[in-house]
Amino acid sequence: MSDHYDIAVVGAGPAGGTAAVTAAKAGLRVVVLDEQPKAGGQVWRAKSASIRSAPKTPETTAGDGLRRTLANSDATLLSDTRVWDIRRTGDTWQLQILRGGQSEQINARALILATGAREYVQPVPGWTTPGVIGLAGATALFKQSLTLPGKRTVISGTGPLVFYVASEIRRLGGTVTAVVTPNTRTDWARALPSMVSQPRLLARGGLWMADLMLARVPILWGHGVSAVEGTDHVTAIHTRNLKTTGTGPTFDADSLCLGHGLIPNIEAAQMLGVAIHHDPALGGWVPDADPDGATQVAGLYLCGDGCGIRGVTAAGLQGTLTGARAARDLGKAAPAPALQSWHRAARFGQAMTRLSIPTPQLAALSTDDTILCRCESLTRADISAEIDTGAASTNAVKSGRRAGMGPCGGKYCQTAIAALIAAQTGKTAADIPPSTPRPPLRPVPLGQAVGDFDYDDLPIPKPAPL
Amino acid sequence: MIRLVPNHADQIERSEKVKFTFDGQPIEGHAGESLVSALLRANALTLRHAPNDAAPRGAFCCMGLCQECAVLVAGQVVEACRTDVAANLIVERV
Numbered sequence: 001m002s003d004h005y006d007i008a009v010v011g012a013g014p015a016g017g018t019a020a021v022t023a024a025k026a027g028l029r030v031v032v033l034d035e036q037p038k039a040g041g042q043v044w045r046a047k048s049a050s051i052r053s054a055p056k057t058p059e060t061t062a063g064d065g066l067r068r069t070l071a072n073s074d075a076t077l078l079s080d081t082r083v084w085d086i087r088r089t090g091d092t093w094q095l096q097i098l099r100g101g102q103s104e105q106i107n108a109r110a111l112i113l114a115t116g117a118r119e120y121v122q123p124v125p126g127w128t129t130p131g132v133i134g135l136a137g138a139t140a141l142f143k144q145s146l147t148l149p150g151k152r153t154v155i156s157g158t159g160p161l162v163f164y165v166a167s168e169i170r171r172l173g174g175t176v177t178a179v180v181t182p183n184t185r186t187d188w189a190r191a192l193p194s195m196v197s198q199p200r201l202l203a204r205g206g207l208w209m210a211d212l213m214l215a216r217v218p219i220l221w222g223h224g225v226s227a228v229e230g231t232d233h234v235t236a237i238h239t240r241n242l243k244t245t246g247t248g249p250t251f252d253a254d255s256l257c258l259g260h261g262l263i264p265n266i267e268a269a270q271m272l273g274v275a276i277h278h279d280p281a282l283g284g285w286v287p288d289a290d291p292d293g294a295t296q297v298a299g300l301y302l303c304g305d306g307c308g309i310r311g312v313t314a315a316g317l318q319g320t321l322t323g324a325r326a327a328r329d330l331g332k333a334a335p336a337p338a339l340q341s342w343h344r345a346a347r348f349g350q351a352m353t354r355l356s357i358p359t360p361q362l363a364a365l366s367t368d369d370t371i372l373c374r375c376e377s378l379t380r381a382d383i384s385a386e387i388d389t390g391a392a393s394t395n396a397v398k399s400g401r402r403a404g405m406g407p408c409g410g411k412y413c414q415t416a417i418a419a420l421i422a423a424q425t426g427k428t429a430a431d432i433p434p435s436t437p438r439p440p441l442r443p444v445p446l447g448q449a450v451g452d453f454d455y456d457d458l459p460i461p462k463p464a465p466l
Numbered sequence: 467m468i469r470l471v472p473n474h475a476d477q478i479e480r481s482e483k484v485k486f487t488f489d490g491q492p493i494e495g496h497a498g499e500s501l502v503s504a505l506l507r508a509n510a511l512t513l514r515h516a517p518n519d520a521a522p523r524g525a526f527c528c529m530g531l532c533q534e535c536a537v538l539v540a541g542q543v544v545e546a547c548r549t550d551v552a553a554n555l556i557v558e559r560v
Contacts, residue, residue, distance in 0.1 A: 035530060035548075042529060048498050048499050048500065048503075048550065049481065049497070049498030049499075049550070050480055050481045050495075050496035050497060050498040050499035050503075050551070051478065051479070051480060051481075052479040052480060052481060053477075053478075053479045054474065054477065054478045054479070055474045055477050055478075118527070118529070118531055119527065128516070128521060128523060129522070129524075130511035130512050130513070130522050130523060130524025130525075131511055131524060132524075132526070133524075133525060133526055133527075133528060134526060134527050134528065134529075136527075136528075136529070137525075137526060137527045137528030137529060138528070140528040140529050140547070141502070141503060141506075141528050144499075144500060144503070145499045145500055145503035146478050146480075147499070147503040147506060147507060148506075149506065150506075167471045170469075170471045170473070171471050171472065171473065171474050172473075172474065172475055172478075173473050173474070173475030173476075207470050207471070208471065210470055211469060211470035211471040214467065214468055214469070214470060215467065215469070231522065232511065232512050232522040233509075233511050233512075374516075374523075374526070374532065374534065375533070376517075376518055377516045377517075377518040377519040377521065406533075407533035407536070408531060408532045408533050411531050411532065412526075412527070412531070412532050442530075443533060
C-alpha cells in the first residue's frame with residue numbers, strides 16, 4: 001500500500017504536531033507519523049488506557065491541547081507507526097513505515113523531521129542492573145502508566161529533570177531516597193538570568209526543590225553515582241563528590257533513575273544528507289537548520305529538539321515556523337510568525353541544556369570494567385584497547401568491536417565512546433562525529449520489513465544472453 | 467508534615483486487573499498499561515539476559531529505543547515498554 005501527501009511529518013510531539021497543524025491549515029495534505037499510540041511526544045506523552053481518571057498536570061493539559069488541535073485539523077495522524085527508512089526518488093520522499101505489523105510506503109513532496117531527543121546516560125559501574133532506568137525513561141513511566149520505578153528510589157542526573165522526576169515520584173506516592181546531581185549550586189546560579197523569562201517554570205522548579213527540602217530528602221550537589229550495588233536487582237547506590245573525588249554517602253535503595261541530559265535524534269537528517277555540527281549548548285551533534293526549519297536539502301525541514309535541545313516551548317514555536325515555511329515553499333500562503341518568541345524560549349531551553357554539558361569528572365565515573373555498550377556487553381577496557389590499536393573514529397570502533405551494531409543501533413553507547421576516543425587521542429568532542437547512520441532507523445522484525453507479496457509478483461529478469 | 471507536592475496516589479483510578487504470565491509465572495496488571503509497568507509493580511525486574519555475558523537486564527529507556535526489555539509475545543519479539551497488558555497474555559523471555 002502507498003499513499004501520497006504534500007507533507008509527511010515524522011514525530012507528533014510539540015514540534016511535529018504543531019508543524020502539521022500549521023501546514024494543514026494552509027491547505028496542504030499532511031500526514032504525521034508517530035511511534036506512540038497518541039500524539040504528544042515524550043514530553044506530553046499521553047496516559048495509557050489503564051488510567052481511567054487521574055489529577056491533571058501541566059503536561060497532561062498541554063498534551064491534551066495538542067491532541068485536540070491535531071484531531072480538529074485536516075492533518076492525518078498515523079500513530080503506532082515506525083518510520084524505518086526514508087529515500088528520495090525524483091521530487092518524492094518515500095518513507096517506509098511499519099504499522100499494525102504491516103510494512104507500507106508513504107510518499108510526500110516535502111518532509112518535516114521532528115524526531116525529538118533521547119537521553120544520555122553516563123555509564124557507571126552497575127548501570128546495567130535491573131532497577132536502573134533512564135531519568136527520561138522514568139518520566140515516560142509516570143506519564144503513560146503513573147507507575148513508580150520502585151519503592152525507594154535514588155534520582156541522579158543533571159539539569160532540571162532530576163527535580164521533576166523526584167517531585168513526580170512524591171506525587172505518585174513513592175519515596176525519594178536521595179537526589180544526587182553533578183550540577184553545583186553555582187551552575188544553577190549561572191542559569192538563573194536566562195530563567196527569569198519563564199517565571200512560571202522557575203516557580204515550579206522552586207516548589208519542587210522546597211518540597212524536597214521540607215521532606216528532608218538529601219540533595220547532593222556536585223555529586224555523581226559511582227556504583228550501583230546488586231546483581232539482579234538494585235540494593236544500594238554509592239556516590240562520589242565530583243570535585244574532590246572523595247567518597248560520598250551510600251544509600252539503600254531498590255531503584256535508580258539516571259540521566260545526564262538529552263541528545264537530539266539526528267540519524268534521519270544525517271542519513272538524508274544534512275550536514276551536522278557540534279554545539280554542546282544544544283546537546284552535542286546537531287544538524288544545520290534555519291530557525292524556520294529549512295535545510296540545504298530541498299524539501300527537507302527540521303524542527304524541535306531533534307535539531308538542538310531548546311526545550312518544549314521553543315519546539316512548539318519552531319513547529320509553527322517550520323510548517324509555515326514548508327507550506328510557502330509548496331506555493332501556499334502562510335504568514336511567517338515573528339522569530340522573537342522562539343529566540344526567547346530557546347535561550348531558556350539552552351540554559352537548561354548547558355547544565356548537562358558532559359564534564360571529565362562525569363566521564364571519570366566509568367571504570368575499566370564498566371560496560372559502555374549494553375547490547376554487546378563491551379566494557380570501557382574493551383573499547384579502550386580497540387582505540388589503542390588505531391580505531392580513532394566511532395565508525396572504526398563500531399566495525400572493530402560491534403559497539404553500535406547491536407539492537408539499540410548505538411543510541412546508548414555512541415556518545416560515551418566518542419568521548420572516550422576524544423580523551424584517549426587528545427582530541428575534542430567536536431573532532432569525533434557520530435557513526436554513519438544506516439537504515440533501519442528503528443528496529444524492524446524481518447518478517448514485517450519484507451511485507452506481503454505473492455511469489456508470482458516477483459519480477460524475474462530475462463536470462464542474460466550467453 | 468507540610469507537603470508542597472501533594473500525594474495523588476489515592477486519586478488515580480485504574481482499569482480492571484487482569485492476569486497474564488511472564489516466563490510461566492502468573493502476574494497481575496491493569497488492562498492497557500505497558501508490560502514494563504505491570505512487571506515493575508510485580509517486582510519481575512529481569513526481563514532478559516545479555517547475549518554475551520548472560521548478565522540480568524531489565525527495562526531501561528522505557529521509550530522503545532534500548533531494546534533491553536525485548537520479550538516474546540506469540541512468537542514475536544516485542545518491546546515490553548511498548549506492549550499493552552491484556553488478559554491471558556503469554557509473555558516469555560527471549
